[in-house]
Amino acid sequence: MVSRRTFLAGSGAVTAGGIGLVPTLTTTAAAASSTSGSPARLLPAFNRPKHLHYGDASKLSGHDQTLLTTLQGIVNRTKPELYFLYDTGTQSTPDAKWLTDMHLPTTLYKNPLDLVAKYRHRVRGAIVYDPAVPDSLNVATTLAGLEDCVVADADQAKAHGLRIVKDLRGKFDDDRVKTYRWQLDNLFPRVTHKLLAGLPPTRVVAVENVQWKEIARETRQIRDSSNRGNFDLDVSAKLGKGKVYVRWQDSFGDDGWGPSVSEVWVKANGVEIAHFKPNTPEEAQYLFDGANSSIGGDANRFCDGGGYYIYAFDPPAGTTSLVVTVTMWNQYLVSTTDTAPTRIEPFAYFRDYVVATKAMVSWLPPGGATGALLTEHFAKWPTLAPYMGWFANDVSGEWDGVDLASKGGSPVIAADFYMNGTVHAGFTAPISEKVRPVRRITKPKNKVYLTLTFGEGDNIQYCQRHMRDLWDDPKRGEAPANWTISPMLLETGPGLFSHFQRTATANDLLVCGPSGAGYTYPGSWVPAEFTQFLKLTGSQLRRTGMDQVYSYSHRENDKWVVLSEEIARGFAKYTPLKGIMQTWDGDLLAVRQGGLPIAGQWGAPGKAGEYKTALDAQVAKWDGTKPLFISGGINAWNWTPSDIAELASLLDDRYELVLANAFFDLMGRVLP
Known part of the structure; x- marks a missing residue:
């Protein structure tokens, strides 16, 4: 399965009414029945939306998107009223298509942040996270659902006139296990036990108009490591502004055999300034962006399709020659720039659903001490309570995370980029129980x-x-x-x-x-x-x-x-x-x-x-x-x-x- 980093047609009528979401998020009688006599629904239910206030949030920062998605969670918990476009806002994108196809009355807000003022009376205030501790944003999201608040930083709270209900600044440090241990110990009795969420606290956002210079490309479709060797990559052309960034991509993005790197040496004016192997502490100080890559069985870093990884090197002042030597193979495309190509922002997606359902959200890589704590989470939630969101560490995290969830009795629902979930969960439409007839092959041939x-x-x-x-x-x-x-x-x-x-x-x-x-x-x-x-x-x-x-x-x-x-x-x-x-x-x-x-x-x-x-x-x-x-x-x-x-x-x-x-x-x- 490819890593997941990565709407309703206009002709059908919809059923009348909807399934109610009661304040305590218990399953309603309507939710517990169906024409096939199925058991009660697994997840909390939502009312059917009748009118949607919407805006294009695609160009907003992750900070503002987080403010809006958590507001959406509080408002839509009672009845879905808020909807946001996360693509480009045009009628050709999935978010816009689904909105059009629901055939609901809508009101467009050209500045979606105006909706904070409109609905400020519906929230008690803000849970302020600590920008210095990314995982505090997840704790803030859990608390926002429990306290009927939005998630904001201190500047946002002031700008929008939001009372600070809880301030998490200075409460946690970079010890992820300790942060989520506090959350589990203190908030478990109050959160829903119908689901458990896993969301990254931050995302990597591409900076616009970065100019990349290609320095190496494999033009053959090689998938057997036959071109493995040591390659000298001269990145001296990008010296002069400070750090130099080197990016690896798949030169053929449609077949899953992108570039692998197993060792890196860096020399400035002939003097070695860096030497490391992937997935080691030595690599960490140079890995600028590895979220879209994975670690292979040969202790190699690789990426496929549209994935990439970037190393950043900071040569000494006066450096005139910078050469990166790599052990590399398969279908590589290597380019370099002198401009920081990405920035880190809060990860806003799916937080409306987490807040609305009063779910606990964490981000625990499935290995080591964090994996042990994740296992403890699965043990505390009931059998069949889904894990919604995704796992850290990309493909290896997927396999290990799904395995832990399976052992813990939790099916996984990949949902970390599921937008407007509180609207889509409430919007009802006819689903047929009829099985498609088989075009039976009555006389099989030796084909x-x-x-x-x-x-x-x-x-x-x-x-x-x-x-x-x-x-x-x-x-x-x-x-x-x-x-x-x-x-x-x-x-x-x-x-x-x-x-x-x-x-x-x-x-x-x-x-x-x-x-x-x-x-x-x-x-x-x-x-x-x-x-x-x-x-x-x-x-x-x-x-x-x-x-x-x-x-x-x-x-x-x-x-x-x-x-x-x-x-x-x-x-x-x-x-x-x-x-x-x-x-x-x-x-x-x-x-x-x-x-x-x-x-x-x-x-x-x-x-x-x-x-x-x-x-x-x-x-x-x-x-x-x-x-x-x-x-x-x-x-x-x-x-x-x-x-x-x-x-x-x-x-x-x-x-x-x-x-x-x-x-x-x-x-x-x-x-x-």
């Missing part, structure tokens, strides 16, 4: 049956943003494609789910994202608790008409393993699933476990032509005496429906491209 699936659908912010962009591709529907989507949108964004369901073509099939009612690793759960997860998943699937799932399993010796017979039997018993596509590291996988057909999710780098070449290489191993089943994963961050259509046009007579329901229907009949 390659291929199904293609866009990943990332467990990620509700992807469903809200990037999936909407992909969905609006004019070539969607030209070729069969499966779209993973989160059934948790039943509670966090029913209007979003309704839009995708109602506007799907005959060649679009919604399938459940990993691994059911939230992102999780089934093999890491306590079995009795996993049964509860399966029952919840079954309820959600029946309410949304989905009967295929893309599921993770768990890792052993750094490899994904086949879902066990016991886990597969659980899926078969408690859910309506007809088939499972699962994470897989090897070649092709098509087996029956627990009575269900399971296909390993196979993938290939590059776009249509390269993908087809890799498919042909797999097919060359096939003896042609019986049908071959290939479940193909599609990188949602790099592919579009246009790419799917191009790939479909390249398939010869050996292939038949089908939707997942036909794929698993046939696979279930053919497999022994």
Whole structure:
């Protein structure tokens, strides 16, 4: 799964009324019922919005966005009234599209900060965070929900006439464990136990008009480390203003094999001034921005796609020659500048939902002492209480964090960039329970049956943003494609789910994202608790008409393993699933476990032509005496429906491209 750093169509009517959010955030009777007799909802419920005051917050600083999103949380807790645009404010962006498609009366505020004065009477004042201690912003957010306050710095509180209810300046130091230990010990009895949130306290913001000079580029698509070597990068052209910044990017952003670096030396006028390896204390003083990169198995720092990492070096005065030597490989693009390219600001997103639900929010990397404290959080919250937000340390943090959450009985809902969640959770729209009919292949041939699936659908912010962009591709529907989507949108964004369901073509099939009612690793759960997860998943699937799932399993010796017979039997018993596509590291996988057909999710780098070449290489191993089943994963961050259509046009007579329901229907009949 790619790291996640990274709206409603105009034709449908909406249901009348909504689900009420009572002040204590208990589940209402209306929330506890459904036409399928499902259990009470998992998350707190919100009223349906009737009129929205909105503004374009995309150009505001993170400080002002945080002020507005926490105000939004207090106001929208009773009834959603505030909505903000976080893209560009034009009618072509997801935030604007969803707003238009809700067909609600709206009032535009050209300066969204004017809404602070309009709604100041609805808040008790401000919780002031300490800019010197970034994690204090998360503590301030938790307190804001409990005290009916906004989060602000001291200058904002003064400028907007907000009474300071609690001042966190000087209360905490840089000891993250100690900060969140105080929060857990002192605030746990007061926060909601329906969910737990994880949000970064800060974000990296690009500075505009920075001029980068390219100094090295790999022009070949190399993915096997065959170009590994020591490279001398002369950055002397950027001397003279102080620090020199060097950035690594992927020279081919669509295939996942970006630049790796395992060691760095820096010489100023021939004298070594720096020497370090990634992920060490020595690297920390030079790593200016590593948030969009990861640490690999060779103790290397790497990034893929649109990711990057930046080192900053401060040469001595009078330096005329500055050379950076790196051990580097794969698809690198290296550039340099003498201008600080980014700045740090508060991370504002999803805080409306956290404040409105009175949730506790922290930011605890899943390893070491912070990981132990995160584990303690999971132990204190009830089984099935979701962890909403994301994890620190990018891909490695994802795997370790989801594993800890799974062991603790908490499904993960990737939501750190889910904007206006308090509005989307309250806006109701019709969702059909009807299962899509199967185009049954009555006379199977000895062909390659291929199904293609866009990943990332467990990620509700992807469903809200990037999936909407992909969905609006004019070539969607030209070729069969499966779209993973989160059934948790039943509670966090029913209007979003309704839009995708109602506007799907005959060649679009919604399938459940990993691994059911939230992102999780089934093999890491306590079995009795996993049964509860399966029952919840079954309820959600029946309410949304989905009967295929893309599921993770768990890792052993750094490899994904086949879902066990016991886990597969659980899926078969408690859910309506007809088939499972699962994470897989090897070649092709098509087996029956627990009575269900399971296909390993196979993938290939590059776009249509390269993908087809890799498919042909797999097919060359096939003896042609019986049908071959290939479940193909599609990188949602790099592919579009246009790419799917191009790939479909390249398939010869050996292939038949089908939707997942036909794929698993046939696979279930053919497999022994």
